[in-house]
Amino acid sequence: MGGQRGEGVTSIEKTVSPWRSEDVWSIWLGWTVLAVALGATMVASTGAEKAVNPLAGMLADLGGWVSNPFDALRDKNGASVLPGLVGVFASLLVLFSVGLAGMRERMRGFPLAFTALFGVTIFAYLLSGQKVVKHYNLEYALWALVVGLVISNTVGTPRWLRPAVRAEFYIKTGLVMFGAEVLFHLLLKLGPPGVFIAWVATPTTLILTYLFGQYVLKIESKSLNMVISADMSVCGVSAAIATAAACKAKKEELSLAIGISLAFTVIMMVVMPPVIEWLELGPVLGGAWIGGTIDSTGAVAAAGDALGETGLLVATTVKMIQNILIGAVAFGVAVYWVTCVENSSDGARPSLMEIWRRFPKFVLGFIAASIVFSLLAKSGDSGEALVAAATVTSKTLRGWCFCLAFVSIGLETNFRELKQYLAGGKPLVLYVCGQTLNLALTLAMAWLMFTKVFPDAAASLNQ
Amino acid sequence: MQQPLSISNAVSGSAPISEPGRPAPGVRLAVCLAAIATIWLVVLPALAQVSAVRAMIDRHEAHGVDPSAKFYSELPAMPMISRRVDEIRRAEPAAFGLRKP
Known part of the structure; x- marks a missing residue:
């Protein structure tokens, strides 16, 4: 929020005009990107055979590499990604400069600091692009944190870099853009079997894990409990980011939740396929089990692929349906937090006005993007293709926003502060117990759906 | 209510750490x-x-699998998988508990 950086992933408000707040400006910026990308795609696609996004080539991610890091400067087709990187840098510099100006914050030093921060972010992206790292699901969030932590815990974060260390602003803006990829119509992709596996087992696991953390483990920080419960039950890093922002978790809590999730994701990605083969569950039931339990979407695809074509198809489709839950979870957590967790000092329930004042407004921008792009995708024959083409731009930019955010979090974190959250090993116990429940509940639901209630669906998918 | 980490703590936490006996x-x-x-x-x-x-x-x-993908939209194989699932579901909607379109 405007002018009050450095607290939680989102922080408590100061008495500034709501129009100058970080929440509102993250909505403006996110929606500007979405509107420009959609407008350009619509204009370029008029009369064309397929949807074309003329801005897609202007932005780029780094490519993959094995032994020569300079290979990352070329994409799969051998073209240089340097112009695309310059495009990303220029777009984000302009966007966030406008945002800071809109919030009436000091601009002095920001361009230089942002340039340096972007350089560090490129380095983190480069580390995550090494193919062994990439194919074991050790994604950029981890390396961005590590790079930031290395700097802050050795030479310290230089004072001149601090104007650009704005983790909350980058996360909120990235999340608003991210909303355009949360398309609600995908919920019915597999019909009722998919809904039951992803939308019944997952929220049940989330709620029970959170209650277990509160009442059995008695974890002091409710936000840490919620972020771990959500990233374990929904979809790993992306769910952790959205939930942490919605419940105003501390940066260290987000870092810890992501670290635990990535470690267990790698283990589950490697272990689950042989276990499924040993149990002779088959690719449909096994794929659904993988899709509903492994945190990260990419790791789900890798583990599903080990079961064959059908395993990949079922696992990724169940995960995709579960991914859509992220919008509902972020909104639900934000509402729960401002109404039930953030009680006033006398313990009284807040008034509606107070609830509105506390509500993280950027969540509304995220949900609105999701609804508008879901409706667009369902409009006419070319709606889905139009949305897919338009979101290429926002997908690239929100990836860089999240990476900038994680570098920023690392730059603001001290190893010693991280240690206190691991005291007693409660976060690890919470994750292990929650994941055990997730494994049991998802397997039971997938078995019920694909062998008892809709056995013909399993037969169709197996063909 | 929890007290979020204050900016002053965060900034002091990122200062260079010089301690006796450490490099x-x-x-x-x-x-x-x-x-x-x-x-x-x-x-x-x-x-x-x-x-x-x-x-x-x-x-x-x-197979178009990117294990570092954080969301379905980042998976190169997803459009192909999505089309294949649509074909299977359209062929036998009743099997998935859906009505014929």
Whole structure:
């Protein structure tokens, strides 16, 4: 929020005009990107055979590499990604400069600091692009944190870099853009079997894990409990980011939740396929089990692929349906937090006005993007293709926003502060117990759906 | 209500840490960078040549699987998978508890 950086992933408000707040400006910026990308795609696609996004080539991610890091400067087709990187840098510099100006914050030093921060972010992206790292699901969030932590815990974060260390602003803006990829119509992709596996087992696991953390483990920080419960039950890093922002978790809590999730994701990605083969569950039931339990979407695809074509198809489709839950979870957590967790000092329930004042407004921008792009995708024959083409731009930019955010979090974190959250090993116990429940509940639901209630669906998918 | 970390704590936490008996901040940074360079330029490229690892990477790339994807929209194989699921569901909607369109 405007002018009050450095607290939680989102922080408590100061008495500034709501129009100058970080929440509102993250909505403006996110929606500007979405509107420009959609407008350009619509204009370029008029009369064309397929949807074309003329801005897609202007932005780029780094490519993959094995032994020569300079290979990352070329994409799969051998073209240089340097112009695309310059495009990303220029777009984000302009966007966030406008945002800071809109919030009436000091601009002095920001361009230089942002340039340096972007350089560090490129380095983190480069580390995550090494193919062994990439194919074991050790994604950029981890390396961005590590790079930031290395700097802050050795030479310290230089004072001149601090104007650009704005983790909350980058996360909120990235999340608003991210909303355009949360398309609600995908919920019915597999019909009722998919809904039951992803939308019944997952929220049940989330709620029970959170209650277990509160009442059995008695974890002091409710936000840490919620972020771990959500990233374990929904979809790993992306769910952790959205939930942490919605419940105003501390940066260290987000870092810890992501670290635990990535470690267990790698283990589950490697272990689950042989276990499924040993149990002779088959690719449909096994794929659904993988899709509903492994945190990260990419790791789900890798583990599903080990079961064959059908395993990949079922696992990724169940995960995709579960991914859509992220919008509902972020909104639900934000509402729960401002109404039930953030009680006033006398313990009284807040008034509606107070609830509105506390509500993280950027969540509304995220949900609105999701609804508008879901409706667009369902409009006419070319709606889905139009949305897919338009979101290429926002997908690239929100990836860089999240990476900038994680570098920023690392730059603001001290190893010693991280240690206190691991005291007693409660976060690890919470994750292990929650994941055990997730494994049991998802397997039971997938078995019920694909062998008892809709056995013909399993037969169709197996063909 | 929880007290979020204050900006003053965060900033002080990122100051150079000079403690008696520990190497200078610049030396610690150099050691970390050397470790990163060794792992990324020597260890990981060597691991990539192990046949099982190489086979896994090749298989993922051939099938459009990106294990570092954070959302379905980042998976190269997703559009193809989505079309295939639509075909299967359209062929037998009743099997999925859906009505014929």
